[in-house]
Amino acid sequence: MTPSTTPLERLTSLAAAVRYHQHRYYVLDDPELSDAEFDALFRELQRLEAEHPELASPNSPTVRVGGLIAERFEKVQHPAPILSLANAFSPEDMHAWRERLRRLLPEEEQAKLAYVVEPKFDGLTVVLHYADGRFVLGATRGDGEVGENITPNLRTVRVLPLTIPGHADTSTSDTPTPDTPTPSRLVIRGEAYVTVADFDAFNRGQEEQGERTYANPRNFAAGSLRLLDSGISARRPLRLWTYQILILEGMADPPTTHWESLAYLKGLGFPVADDVRRFTDEQFDELVDYLAHWHDLRAQLPYELDGMVVKVDSLAQQERLGFTGKDPRWAVAYKTGGEEAATKLLDITVKVGRTGAVTPNAVLKPVAIGGVTVSAATLHNEDYIRELDIRVGDTVLVKRAGDVIPKVLRPLPELRDGSEQPWQMPSVCPVCGQALVRPEGEVATYCVNNACPEQLMRKVEYFVGKGSLDIVGFGSRQAELFVELGFIHDLADVFDLPWETLAEMEGYGEKRVQNLRAGIDAAKTRPAARLLTGLGIRFVGSVVAEIVMAAYPDIPALMAADEESLSAIEGVGPKIAASLVKFFALEPNRLLIDKFTRLGVRMVGETREVADDIAQPFDGLTFVITGTLPTMGRDEAKAFIEARGGKVTGSVSAKTDFLLAGEKAGSKLEKAEKLGVAVLSEEALRERAEK
Secondary structure, eight states: OOTTSOHHHHHHHHHHHHHHHHIIIIISSOOOSOHHHHHHHHHHHHHHHHHOGGGOOTTOGGGGGOOOBOSSOOEEEOSSOOOOOOEEOSHHHHHHHHHHHHHHSOHHHHTTOEEEEEEEEOSEEEEEEEETTEEEEEEEOTTSSEEEBOHHHHHTOTTSOSBSSOOOSOOOSSSOOOOSOOOSEEEEEEEEEOOHHHHHHHHHHHHHTTOOOOSSHHHHHHHHHTOSBHHHHHTSOOEEEEEEEEEEESOSSOOOBHHHHHHHHHHHTOOOOSOOEEEEGGGHHHHHHHHHTHHHHHHHSSSOEEEEEEEESBHHHHHHHOEETTEETTEEEEOOTTTEEEEEEEEEEEEEOTTSEEEEEEEEEEEEETTEEEEEEEOOOHHHHHHHTOEETOEEEEEOOTTSOOEEEEEOGGGOOSOOEEOOOOSBOTTTOOBEEOOTTOSOEEEOOTTOHHHHHHHHHHHTSTTTTOOTTOOHHHHHHHHHTTSOSSGGGGGSOOHHHHHTSTTOOHHHHHHHHHHHHHHHTSOHHHHHHHTTOTTOOHHHHHHHHHHSSBHHHHHTOOHHHHHTSTTTHHHHHHHHHHHHHSHHHHHHHHHHHHTTOOOBOOOHHHHHHHHGGGTTOEEEEESBOSSOOHHHHHHHHHHTTOEEESSOOTTOOEEEEOBSOTHHHHHHHHHTOEEEOHHHHHHHHHO
């Protein structure tokens, strides 16, 4: 700051420069400064505001860090109804919509019809208010008439201009020169969202820390903006698209079409999607063809869509066409029936898994989704149901993509008739009657009765499966049957079946019994790491089990280990160590190990020499891990590679030997392909480890 520059002038100049460079980084994806240069500007602005708090603006770029704690969200009356859209599902629906428009317009207007097609973003609708170029209020859609004031949280969204005009010009000056007139009042509609890559990265981080994860990007965006602590919102990777002007005052020559409105918003510095197209009425067939292939476009986008929106371009024609009920006649949402459908939620039941986790599931009125009739879907957990206010009797939106288990995305509250009933997690297990427990800080509810028949079935199924002891001829049907008949009361009973009784059962001839018995005898000699995997100890999968058993001579020695010594093993850490100690401290589990020993099940681990041999295949090789793997967590895969001599780094380069890629691999996969780096699946990685 020069002697002739006042603090206010310097502060104003710094704020303008920070806004400009934030816009280039977050909106245009074309930064001009390095991170260090930008950080220096930002810190200088923070310092100056701290020295002169009376000059600080509520719309300063420094508010992006959040920190305000709201006791509750106050209600906000919208200046205009925030309406939903009618749906179209086929080319025939689109042509019928067009014909309705033409009938409602005078003949001279029909020839002037034009349409704008834009993405239908799958996020949280927000309403943004600006007065004299400053952001003053932000609200959720709510019921379309009244929303919730989430202004502090929206201020933390970095792509949201806090002052306008924005900086969409190509000026390289530190002080932006606006080329778009500033309105005295502007209210616009937008959609807050999270990219698929940011969502996956956030969930991975949450899983690694044992924290709550989100079901999908839409719920993550919605939940992040409705937090009472804006400081937490500020740490979430939230983004924004804007797509409709609701109120525009103080403009001598306002836009007359939706197409011009989008250009105007972009000129002010608001983020507007690039995937927007305009069609004349003569091009309507071309428009319909474009819609028919919109799902191909969706697969290439970094964010989630739930359709495309088609709007009449002329604002005057929009006003003439008006509304029918809750829907504007001049717009329609085009969706394909391939992956989503609305149906009735008939009931919510719970299922007990092998860990005792009790999971709610939706019982649906059968509906066709993607050529498959769906009558059930997952509801994840109790919090998911409560946060979305899903009620029995609701009409719900259900999604099915490929072979993924169908899931309930959200209810459609506008279709409620008052008969819907809120749901609560049962207080006792529906199978054994044991009181259910929800540990503090966790989203899952558990049946803690190890003798619960349903829980035992799932445990046995896992215990005998390929990932554990791999008993030939022993599958899920046998697990259910033997538990139901009382042959199995704990996992050790797998090795002590009543063979004479079994041989007298229908379907169990001499040959089948011999094969099953041979498979069980073979399983007794498997390495102790396989037995440890099969016990289903929390956080202990096959890779961790191998690492742990390489450090101890046998399972009894492992049982005597304390958390400190276990945590010292590379690839284990305190969370896994605590889980192991807790498991073996329980008397029923110690008695189970004694029973395994009496039945001749191997307790001895691999020798250190063998473990060293196994580690050699990856010696000197560099790996990068990306995406979601079928059975391994990120830390588990890293430990698997490093235990066999490999090195794991965070970014792909020409020095990378292999990229270990799972689902939704993202940009690292693209970079690996460009550099010619070999890409491995988890299965291929395991195969290489065995060579």
